[in-house]
Amino acid sequence: MEWTSILALFGSFILMLVLSVPISFAIAISTLITIMISLPLDSALTVVTQKMASGLDNFALLAIPFFILAGNIMNRGGIAIRLIALAKALGARLPGSLFHSNVLANMLFGSISGSAVASAAAMGGIMSPLQKKEGYDPEISAAVNIASCPTGLLIPPSNTLIVYSLVSGGTSISALFLAGYLPGILMGLGIMLVAGFIAKKKKYPLEPTPSCKDVMLKTIDALPSLLLIFIVIGGIIAGIFTATEASAIAVIYTLVLAVGFYKEVKIKELPTIILESSITTAIVLLLIGASSGMSWAMANADIPYLIQDALLAVSANPIVIMLFITVLLLMVGTFMDMTPAVLIFTPIFLPIAMELGIDPVHFGIIMTFNLCIGICTPPVGSALFIGCSVGHVSIDRVLKPMLPFFVALILTLLMVTFIPDISLLLPKLFLNYSPM
Secondary structure, three states: OHHHHHHHHHHHHHHHHHOOOOHHHHHHHHHHHHHOOOOOHHHHHHHHHHHHHHHHOOHHHHHHHHHHHHHHHHHHOOHHHHHHHHHHHHOOOOOOHHHHHHHHHHHHHHHHHOOHHHHHHHHHHHHHHHHHHOOOOHHHHHHHHHHHHHHHHOOOOOHHHHHHHHHOOOOOHHHHHHHOHHHHHHHHHHHHHHHHHHHHHHOOOOOOOOOHHHHHHHHHHHHHHHHHHHHHHHHHHOOOOOHHHHHHHHHHHHHHHHHHHOOOOOHHHHHHHHHHHHHHHHHHHHHHHHHHHHHHHHHHOOHHHHHHHHHHHHOOOHHHHHHHHHHHHHHHHHHOOHHHHHHHHHHHHHHHHHHOOOOHHHHHHHHHHHHHHHOOOOOOOHHHHHHHHHHOOOHHHHHHHHHHHHHHHHHHHHHHHHOOHHHHHHHHHHHOOOOO
C-alpha cells in the first residue's frame, strides 16, 4: 500500500507538472488521487478540504500578506535607486565596482522586498545600462545579477523561512531570521569574490573614489529604508513584538516612508498595490493549503519513513546522507519554485536530518540556500528568466558565465551545511537558542 501511494502521489504530481497544470492544483489533485486509494471519493474530498483549511488556520501565516504588502510598497517607493547609490559608494574602488554594487544592492533590496525576482528586475534594470556604458560584458553582468538576487531570501525578513517554520511544526521564526544573516552575507561575498576575479582578469574600469561627504550623503539618503530591517529584527530580538506583529509594523513603516517621506507613492496608487499584494498572497496561501493536504497524505502513507529507511540503507554516515539530500534539493530547485518545494520536501527531509542530529533551524537555512541556487538554474529558474530579460541577453549566452558563480554558491552551501555555527551563532548569542 505504501509504495502504491508513493507511485500515485509523485507519479500523478510529475505528470501534471509536465502537462503544465498550475502547481497548486497539481498538488491538490495528486493528494486527492493518493487518498482515494484507501478512501471513497466523498471521504477523500472531505479529508483534503479539511486538511487545506486546518493548514491555513495558523496565526503565523498573517506575517506573509503583511510582508508581501510591505515589499510591494517599498518596490514602488524609490528604494532601489537609493540602495544602488549607496552600494556604488561602498564598492567604488573594488575591481569590477559595478558588479559589487549590483551584489550589495541585491542583498539590501532583496532582504527588504523579500523577493528575488523583484530584486533581479529592479537592480538589473538600473545596473545593466550603467555596466554596458562602462564596457562590461552583458552576459557576465546578467550572471552577477542572477546569482546575487536570491541573497535577500536568506537575509530576513524572509517569507520562505516563515513558510518553513509553519511546515516544520513551529520552528522559531526569530531564530530562523537571525540564522539567515551570516549564510546570506557569505553567499554575497562568494559571488563578489568571483566577480572581482573576473573583473580583474578582464581589466574593467574602476569607479572614481567617492568623497567621505558623498558616502555620508548617500548613506543618510538610504538609511530610512535600511532602518526597516533593524526595526523588524531588533523588535523581534528584544521581545517587543512577534514576527507576525513585526510584519504589520513593517507595513505601517513602509507606508509612512513611501507616501510621506520619499513621496514616491501616491495615495491613489495604494488600491492597485493592495490588489497586487492580495493576488500574490492568494497564490501563496493556496499553495500552503494544498501542500498541507499533501503533507498529511505523505504522513498517512508513511512516505517520509520509507524514504528515511531507503537513505539510511544507502549509508549510515551523516555526511554522505546530507550530501545526498543536498543533491536532491539542488535537483528539486531546478524544476520547482521555492515555496512549493519547502512545503512538499520539508516533511520528507526534516525527520531524516533530525535523526542525524541536525538542528531544525540549521536545516531550514540549508534547505533555503539549496533552493536559492535552484531559482538561478534552468529549466524553470524564475530569477534566471528575469535576469536575462532585464539584461537583454539570451539564456544560452548567460549559462557559461554563470558556471563560476555556481561553483562559489555550492562551495558556500557546503560550508553552511557542515559548519552549523555559521547558521546557529547569532541565534545562540541573541536568543540563547539551544540547538538539539
